[in-house]
Amino acid sequence: MKIKNLLLLLAFACIPFVSFSQTQAKAKTDVNKDVDVTVVYEQVVKEGYGTAFIYKELANAYYFKNDHANAKKWFEKLFEVEKPTDETLKFRYKQTLKALNLSTNTNEYLSTVDIDGSN
Numbered sequence: 147m148k149i150k151n152l153l154l155l156l157a158f159a160c161i162p163f164v165s166f167s168q169t170q171a172k173a174k175t176d177v178n179k180d181v182d183v184t185v186v187y188e189q190v191v192k193e194g195y196g197t198a199f200i201y202k203e204l205a206n207a208y209y210f211k212n213d214h215a216n217a218k219k220w221f222e223k224l225f226e227v228e229k230p231t232d233e234t235l236k237f238r239y240k241q242t243l244k245a246l247n248l249s250t251n252t253n254e255y256l257s258t259v260d261i262d263g264s265n
Contacts, residue, residue: 183207184216198227202235209238214245225255 184207187200205220221239230236243250250256
């Protein structure tokens with residue numbers, strides 16, 4: 147009878163450990179969490195594969211990081227490749243120039259005039 151009670155007590159003592167080990171979630175590992183996209187894109191540009199899409203992504207990334215000097219560099223590289231028609235990009239570029247205390251009135255990329263005469 148003592149052995150039976152001892153085994154029963156041991157069984158009840160082990161239940162919390164078993165249930166705790168089953169409910170504990172494993173931590174997920176996100177390998178892309180710490181990847182800086184700007185580093186990857188800049189490497190692609192260094193290797194000679196720069197495109198308008200990559201320049202736009204770099205310009206926007208640096209704009210939102212408040213790294214205005216690099217944002218200006220990539221906005222201008224983008225505008226060299228394709229004409230600045232997106233109003234959002236023009237606005238961000240203008241804000242970047244203002245943050246760097248540069249003139250927006252005489253800027254060649256902001257002063258482009260379309261064929262129909264609108265800015």
